[in-house]
Amino acid sequence: MCLAIPAVIVEKKENGLAEVDILGVHRDIALDLTPQAETGDYVLVHAGFAIEVVDQQYAQETLDLIKQFPELAEQE
């Protein structure tokens, strides 16, 4: 139930809504909780609301950390 799916904002609309593309499906969601989100941003969508802007840079940092893990474990 706490499922949330990344989507990209296609167009901001009036009334705090935005059209997003979720894996190719377009629908309107509310930006009430992420008013800073702009067109082109990835947001995490839960039950019709964006709950956070997904940070692609942090995603990369996490992947880098995952790649380093075997070496880190080696050093322990």
Added chain:
Amino acid sequence: MTSHASAAFDLDAFKDPALALGLVESINKLAPVEGMTLMEVCGTHTVSIARNGIRDLMPQNTRLASGPGCPVCVTSNKDIDTIIALSRVEGVTIATFGDMTRVPGSTSSLLEEQAQGRSVQIVYSPLDALTLAQENPQQQIVFVGVGFETTTPLVAMAIKRAAALGLENFSVYAVHKNMPGALEVIVNDPRVKIDALILPGHVSTIIGVKPYEFLAKKYGIPGVITGFEPNDILQGVAMLARQLHEGRADIEIAYARAVLPEGNPIARAAIDEVFETCTATWRGLGEIANSGYKIRPEFKQFDAVARFAPEVEPTREPKGCKCGDVLRGAMSPHECPLFRTVCTPENPVGPCMVSSEGSCAAYYRYY
């Protein structure tokens, strides 16, 4: 789409088997020889762990216990009965997430009520419930507010939107709950013995790190906030194994792309504006102080119970159902005598078999 949107967002790497292998290797090296018991708190994790066969990748004496993070499952029978009672009020339409309609209450379920002619609508978002109210001014729309901190701010925003629109035919039955109080009950349960916690990704998107810190400081239990792809989960387990290996207890984030240490302050402010905390009754865990949310007096006109004062039947618990022990991680679904024999997804005895995120439903499907 603007150009930077197409800068591909590489989610696939979080499923890459080659990376998974490296993590599994690390877990094997770091896991304490005497074994460890980790609890995945969140039902979405339970499903992802089952679907991706992650239990099979764990070192021999590592146990992954499933926790209480299925909102439908922890909703008490009394609350289910109250929702059913509301559906019986003349002129009311219940708008709710799909899972909720199949949960058996003491003598009925929303689906059975619908078959008797009551009005029940499945919605995907609280915004859909608002639209229903706007399009059906003669009908009273009651939205069932179930869910943890991930969902509570959405419902708060829907109530604020209804207030701004002056909607008089929209209200909410709120049974929202928060996670940290439930975790404190579980880490204090002598039957469970959790060494470390795989913390829920999207609850943490809202609340951040701070509300969990007492688990590390007061109880010495490490926690890692984890995403939902296989490599997210394996990384979370590897980070927990490393903490145990180093004898540390901290709350760390393995899901930085979606969780900031401070959470989402706008969402938390929305919760606080519309709701106040209260004692909540959890299935299996009992009453926990400050673990529930009720609508503040300022928004009382949107409180379905205050509006309709429904007559609720006496509560009866489902006979033989062990959901309570399953939700605490004290029992695996397999150990319930009714599992797969009497209780199946087609004929669920308890909510843990109904909800797609319930442990019993996940184990039925994947193990």
